[in-house]
Amino acid sequence: MNAEAVPTFGSQPGEKRPRAAVVLFPGTNCDRETYHALTRAGWQATRLWASEVDVGYDLYVLPGGFSYGDYLRPGAIAAHRPQLGPILRAAAEGAMVLGICNGFQILLEAGVLPGVLLPNEPVGFRCRAEQILPQNAQGPFGRALGKRPLSWPIAHAAGRFWAEDSELDTLWEHRRVLAVYADDPNGSVDRIAGICDPSGRIAGLMPHPERAADRRLGNVDGLFFFQRLREEVAGHV
Amino acid sequence: MKVQVTLTVEPQPQLRDPEAEAVTVALADLGFDNVEAMHVGKIYRWTEETPSLALAEQRAEEMARRILANPVSEHFTVEVHPYLEAAS
Known part of the structure; x- marks a missing residue:
């Protein structure tokens, strides 16, 4: 099937497309659909190994998967690799960083997000569409999520978000909760599905927007998200 | 001196541990129905050359804090013993 036959939400001809790096660790397995979703949403996307990452991208995506086989704890080994350094330096200079699923686990293990x-509670791998309710969070990811409920797939065994009460208060108070689940698929505290850092430019999401980004799969809720995220970069050029 | 280090990592007791609950149910199904307060954790065991038991313990604690345990959700204990090669 010709992918170009499907309506896309890409950039206008001649418009400079923002650059996105899809960062791979051994065991990452959602990089192709993430690349696909970003490209269709008008990003100039590149898949590259964490060791090849450099500053200079507008967005770094840590995709889902099982980095380093989920050894130690999901995301723990990738979080302590030196390769995360350039990504966090780029974020300090204004780039956006998005961890999806295992990428979210990496950012938490790195201490970048609280x-x-x-x-999961009850224990088990859960793979299904969930209704995601955006929480009007601060920053580009909060804006890109929009206001209406989204249907995004989840696919995880360790997705029960938990933080100390004081940390939770801070997250809500500073509008850093990106989205919550309408139902309760995994026992997360306050049904939290995603959060961002104090700058709003580093975000973690447990559901998979990249798996809801192709009309042929019956759902483009994630494509809108990546398109609005692209517009966030355009807004700052 | 050569020592053997044993690092035990367990979930924080105040956090619900669904894996331990599943294990408890499975044990009860087999007739082991008096099991309470189960916790599922991990044990890391290794040997190393060290100037002292205290230094080995200190380094193991640092390893646990930096990567082998997640202080948000887990706690750990360290044991260090002189390691005696098996007599041939």
Whole structure:
């Protein structure tokens, strides 16, 4: 099937497309659909190994998967690799960083985002569409999520978000909760599905917007998200 | 001196541990129905050359804090013993 036959939300001809790096660790497995979703949303996307990452991208995506086989704890080994350094330096200079699923676990293990993702409650791998309710959070990710409910797939065994009460208060108070689940698929505290850092430019999401980004799969809720995220970069050029 | 280090990492007791609950149910199904307060954790065991038991313990604690345990959700204990090669 010709992918170009499907309506896309890409940039206008001649418009400079913002650059997105899809960062791979051994065991990452959602990089192709993430690349696909970003490209269709008008990003100039590149898949590259964490060791090849440099500053200079507008967005760094840590995609889902099982980095380093989920050894130690999901995301723990990737979080302590030196390769995360350039990404965090770029973020300090204004780039956006998005961790999806295992990428979210990596950002938590690195201490970039607060809290932890524990084994689901009840225990088990859950793979299904969930209704995601954006929470009008601050920053580009909060704006890109929009206001209406989204249907995004989840696919995880350790997605139960938990943080100390004081940390939770801070997250809500500073509008850093990006989205919550309408139902309760994994036992997360306050049904939290995603959060961002104090700058609003580093975000973690447990559901998979990249798996809802192609009309042929019956859902483009994630494509809108990546398109609005692209417009956030355009807004700052 | 050569020592053997044992690092035990367990979930924080105040956090619900669904894996331990599943294990408890499975044990009860087999007739082991008196099991309470189960916790599922991990044990890391290794040997190393060190100037002292205290230094080995200190380094193991640092390893746990930096990567082997997540202080948000887990706690750990360290044991260090002189390591005696098995007599041949």
